[in-house]
Amino acid sequence: MFKKILIANRGEIACRVIKSARKMGIKTVAVYSDADRDALHVEMADESVHIGPPAAAHSYLVIEKIVDACKATGAEAVHPGYGFLSEREAFPVALAKAGIVFIGPNPGAIAAMGDKIESKKAAAKAKVSTVPGYLGEISDATHAIKIAAEIGYPVMIKASAGGGGKGMRIAWSEKEVADGFNASRSEAKSSFGDDRMFIEKFIVNPRHIEIQLLGDKHGNVIYLGERECSIQRRNQKVIEEAPSPLLDEKTRKAMGEQAVALAKAVGYDSAGTVEFVAGQDKSFFFLEMNTRLQVEHPVTELITGIDLVEQMIRVAAGEKLTLTQKDVKLNGWAVESRIYAEDPYRNFLPSIGRLVKYRPPAESCVGGVTVRNDTGVTEGGEISMYYDPMIAKLVTHAATRDAAIDAQAEALDAFYIDGISHNVPFLTSLMQHPRWRSGNISTGFIAEEFPEGFVPRAPEGAQFHTMAAVAAAIDHKSNLRRRAISDQMGGKPVRFASARVVHIGKAVQRLDVSGGDRAPIYVTLVDEKGVRGKTLEIISAWSPGEPVWTGTIGGAHAAVQVRPMLNGVNLAYRGIQAPAYVYTEREAELVAIMPVKVPADMSKYLLCPMPGLIKALHVKEGQEVKAGDNLAVVEAMKMENLLRAERDGVVKKVNAKAGDSLAVDAVILEFV
Amino acid sequence: MKTVIEELEQRRAQARLGGGQVRIDAQHAKGRLTARERIELLMDEGSFEEFDMFVEHRGTEFGMEKTKIPGDGVVTGWGTINGRIVYVFAKDFTVFGGSLSEAHAKKMTKVQDLAIRNRAPIIGVFDAGGARIQEGVDALGGYGEVFTRNVLASGVIPQISLIMGPCAGGDVYSPAMTDFIFMVKDTSYMFVTGPDVVKTVTNETVTAEELGGAKVHTTKSSIADRAYENDVEALLQMRRLMDFLPANNESGVPELPSDDPEDRIDHSLDTLVPDNPNKPYDMKELILKIVDEGDFFEIQDQFAKNIVTGFARFEGRTVGIVANQPMVLAGVLDSDASRKAARFVRFCDCFDIPLVTLVDVPGFLPGTAQEYGGLIKHGAKLLFAFAEATVPKVTLITRKAYGGAYDVMSSKHIRGDVNYAWPTAEIAVMGAKGAAEILYRSELNDPAKIQARIDEYKKRFANPFVAAERGYIDEVIEPSATRLRIARALNMLRNKHVENPWKKHDNIPL
Secondary structure: OOOEEEEOOOHHHHHHHHHHHHHOOOEEEEEEOHHHOOOHHHHHOOEEEEOOOOOHHHOOOOHHHHHHHHHHHOOOEEEOOOOOOOOOOHHHHHHHHOOOEEOOOOHHHHHHHHOHHHHHHHHHHOOOOEOOEEOOOOOOHHHHHHHHHHHOOOEEEEEEEEEOOEEEEEEOOHHHHHHHHHHHHHHHHHHHOOOOEEEEEOOOOOEEEEEEEEEOOOOOEEEEEEEEEEEEEOOEEEEEEEOOOOOOHHHHHHHHHHHHHHHHHOOOOOEEEEEEEEOOOOOEEEEEEEOOOOOOHHHHHHHHOOOHHHHHHHHHOOOOOOOOHHHOOOOOEEEEEEEEOEEHHHOOEEOOEEOOEEEOOOOEEEOOEEEEEEEOOOOOOEEOOOOOOEEEEEEEEEOOHHHHHHHHHHHHHOOEEEOOOOOHHHHHHHHOOHHHHHOOOOOOHHHHHOOOOOOOOOOOHHHHHHHHHHHHHHHHHHHHHHOOOOOOOOOOOOOOOOEEEEEEOOEEEEEEEEEOOOOOEEEEEEOOOOOEEEEEEEEEOOOOOOOEEEEEEOOEEEEEEEEEEOOEEEEEEOOEEEEEEEEEHHHHHHHOOOOOOOOOOHHHEEEOOOOEEEEEEOOOOOOEEOOOOEEEEEEEOOEEEEEEOOOOEEEEEEOOOOOOEEOOOOEEEEEO | OHHHHHHHHHHHHHHHOOOOHHHHHHHHHOOOOOHHHHHHHHOOOOOOEEEOOOOOOOOOHHHHHHOOOOOOOEEEEEEEEOOEEEEEEEEOOOOHHHOEOHHHHHHHHHHHHHHHHHOOOEEEEEOOOOEOHHHOHHHHHHHHHHHHHHHHHOOOOOEEEEEOOEEEHHHHHHHHOOOEEEEEOOOOEEEOOOHHHHHHHHOOOOOHHHHHEHHHHHHOOOOOOEEEOOHHHHHHHHHHHHOOOOOOOOOOOOEOOOOOOOOOOOHHHHHOOOOOOOOOOOHHHHHHHHOHHHOOEEEOOOOOOOEEEEEEEEOOEEEEEEEEOOOOHHHOEOHHHHHHHHHHHHHHHHOOOOEEEEEEEOOEOOOHHHHHOOHHHHHHHHHHHHHHOOOOEEEEEEEEEEHHHHHHOOOHHHOOOEEEEOOOOEEEOOOHHHHHHHHOHHHOOOHHHHHHHHHHHHHHHOOOHHHHHHOOOOEEOOHHHHHHHHHHHHHHOOOOOOOOOOOOOOOOOO
């Protein structure tokens, strides 16, 4: 076995590999760019080597630098992680030349699977199911109808030179093929000057299902079940699970055996993944093979109990697989959420900055429920613009799919991040989605269910009651503390009524609250008619200042994120985020008199997005602008930011001039 | 006997109605609460005891003898906020527009006297039209009596003013002499002369909001210390503020129970100061991470944001925090920042509130605007305030401490008690580039040579160790352990006793 390996990667995957290596008693070497000087993977590794500037093209992607780092540290092998150099054929070749082992497949296998067309040919040759289609030239509509009948409906008619949906039609009948073929063909001719067409099977509501493979250098290959990754946003995977709710034992076996056949055909000798597109009828077709460790590998690890990184290292060192196909047992269900630094409320724009607070839920394995968090960042770390915005993968495992999703939802509730925008609210909201919970999903799920993007839900029902109870408990605890302040007037301690009115967003809940600072708190909900509900016992060790309230409410466990505000707290729970105020009855009466202030409509203003210096103004008063026109340039932190018009309009007033130093949200322009 | 009690109840009920339901409704329609409602929210439930409910004016001019309303436009008395005694007067706009008569002023001075005598804070709620013109000089005399007591109470008991409606003319000077002024956005304004007079005298057209609204006074004039969205928000925040303040200048700070461990280590602070010395970071993150429960009551949050001032707690006990803010103008000291911080430091010193100073300051702001504006004297105010303060003073230099600003920011040399520095601290007369360019002016034409000089200066002074070698810095600490170190230092200084030489009073460069 190797004594020392180098990890040619960063972030969570570098940390993940280091963990397995450490467990195996192997020393680790990290590499890092200028932007990653203080990164977690550098801290975790036994040694680290600086490999250049932040841009990956000048650091993590430079083969010579990795080879040099190996030589300098005496690392005998390199794990590439995913992305970066992991699927570059030249990388293992260069390593081999320097006498260093590549912890991954042989270059031949990478090459064979690297080319989309070549890999499809190899798959077909290995008798792997591929999407039925006709790749030859189609002469006319009659010919097209004949081909379509052979393939089976529905079919997709595509221009060979096509792109962007032009020259593409989906046809469900002969007539549609006839019409569609001609229409597509003339569109293709006018758009691309090329009217060659082809036809392939169209898969309705497709699902993304992939088979995890493991091979060694002795010709053995086994499959470790499947993963389903249908929950995607613009082809970016968001949630993965294993096993797939679609597959039965027979289909699983068929997919697995085909994948193994393909792997054997190309001499595959490491961990790898064969991706399929599957129809709701359990038909499946080869998509591509990924010759590396996948991001979502933890779900497979949790249902098989196999450490894939350890296996990769072992087979790379020449060991024979000790597992055979019949040793592979799928146990329970695992769900993974990818935590991205992107703002779900602003169309998932990437977000960068300092992780002011980063408190993931504790990793645990209690009562058959496992919570695992593969992360590459720590509180106080920096999310930079240079790399992938994924900051962690939260994985939960339990006996059933429902239990795993419940565990995931609760773990996400406790996942507290401040300083950057992130998709946790979207993920927690998704975990409540009935269609996701039913397992009736497809790759179109997010586009179909969130057509307007992510709109946060208003609190309601049981979730609203939970939030109201937590808000009341927090307020009660804080009140008890304040009433224990020193320097009070003699005599009886201050008394206070137990009736409270909780405002969460626009919703109102009356309740009674009592109990002690270090004892259970009791909350009784009171409905609009004054009817008192059951009294809930609230037990929590939460103290003011802690970011996540965890405890039980009437025996049910809950984790609610708490962010202090003036006179209240902002609560986040199950994808709901809302300000909560707890008033006495009298306060609530008087709050009702307070004027409702409508936030000013700022859409008619161009605001300075950050404190900075106006470098240039491109418009004058009275000027007409079109959406996308350049309006102004603001320099902040030595970076020039171009501000563009969001919609058509006319400039009414210019409030700044070049050279002005503006605060954030200062008005630069007003529009009519 | 029974009828007498009934009569009392009747009289009380009438007095509580102030100017009557129509005026109360009008007050509500303007988004404002009545004086009694305000007091109700400010005080613990049922703790308010009203004085002089039946007082009426004795004016006879201009038909005043025909209109008398019990209370005469101000509600006064005392109660508790979380069990601690507070005196209060609240102008009642429903009665004569809250205008001040001789009797009205007497009600105010009665509670002022009680507050001073019994050493407890006083809160004034303003919502009034100014002097009662019908009373003439009696009203002016009344103002003077109130002002005198404001001055005598200053530095003895905390005096807080809440502006919740109009506050004009003579009414503005009482708040102006109190410790803090809070306003309500959109429904309150303060000015010496109103828009009409302004128009007549200077021909300037201006609205009340533009002339003296909450935004103007929190961002431009710095008259007000905070502005709130509405009456309820403001009153509940006053309750929160009072939990930070001592009852008087001899009581010491209050103590609030807390579970936040004083030895809480925060590793994220180790990366707070960026590698690049010109990159800003948020000093408020440091404040929120080291104080008890992340609870920080900021004073003047919208003015001179290059310095942050406010109250927080360590081990349950109040401290005053003064911190340069690198996010705004690189944390430079200018006239506004110096005045803001100086006044805050002096408040803390008056009331025995220990000072925790967090330093990242590149110096004083250069330029004609600053110099013409009197930067020398404004800067001196802060220097004076820190130097004369005898409360425990704990200072932490996180990054830059350059030039005279180093001395000013509660340095060892002006009686800082415990002076810490992070390893990232740079204590020098100026930045390395500037220093090298002055010291080696003759080499300016040779970029390579001058760069070598810059590096040399940086190596020598861009660290805390030169100062530590001389004892100007007591200890270089790990950022992650900041909370523990400051808490321990404050604990060690709890019985600090220093007296300045006897004087009638000092002569701070006002």
